[in-house]
Amino acid sequence: MKGRRSARAPLIWIALALAIGVPIALAAGSEQLTWRGPVYILAGFAGIIALGVVLVQPLLIGGYLPGLSAYRGRRAHHRIGGTLALAVVIHVAGLWITSPPDMIDALTYTSPTPFSPFGVTAMWAIFIVALLALLRWRLGLRLRTWRIVHIPLAIVIVAGSVAHCLLIEGTMETISKAALCAAVLAATVKVMVDLWRRRTLRDSSIARP
Secondary structure, eight states, X not given: OHHHHHHHHHHHHHHHHHHHHHXXXXXXXXGGGGGSOHHHHHHHHHHHHHHHHHHHHHHHHHTOSTXXXXXXXXXXXXXXXXXXXXXXXXXXXHHHHHOHHHHHHHHTTOOSSTTHHHHHHHHHHHHHHHHHHHHHHHHTOOHHHHHHHHHHHHHHHHHHHHHHHXXXXXXXXXXXXXXXXXXXXXXXXXXXXXXXXXXXHHXXXXXXX
């Protein structure tokens, strides 16, 4: 059993690299980039990277990435959460520079584009999680309280990010984009189910006389 796990370890990392790297590579070869300025391109790729980070986060907290202990996985989850917030800032700032009126409409939920409200909602959820993570110890949030707050926000982040991405017809190639979004949803559902099972088993073992 241990040998099988060690043999599968490189495959998991390769699959993760392909899930994130292929959409980025195909987007880099999009013909639409010919008509875009460097700031807009930077903003777009920051958004793609952010979605890739959204895939990595549940894998880390669920302990599904080989070679990382539970402690290191949690530490990486916290640090990469900051990277996610930074990528979103670059994404939004770049779009603001290239088209302030469109961003004002998006941030005020008055944009006619169907993808805007999903992206903005996910953005605010990301910022709230990042802020609470920074202030968690000062606020005295216990692990149980933190999970009660963090898990619903994480669901909002995943659902909003995936909807935002799927509804945009931009530089990302359709099939690789759909595959990345499916992987994000699958990883999130997997970790939610596993965490619920672990908690149920722990509670039942404590309740036994």
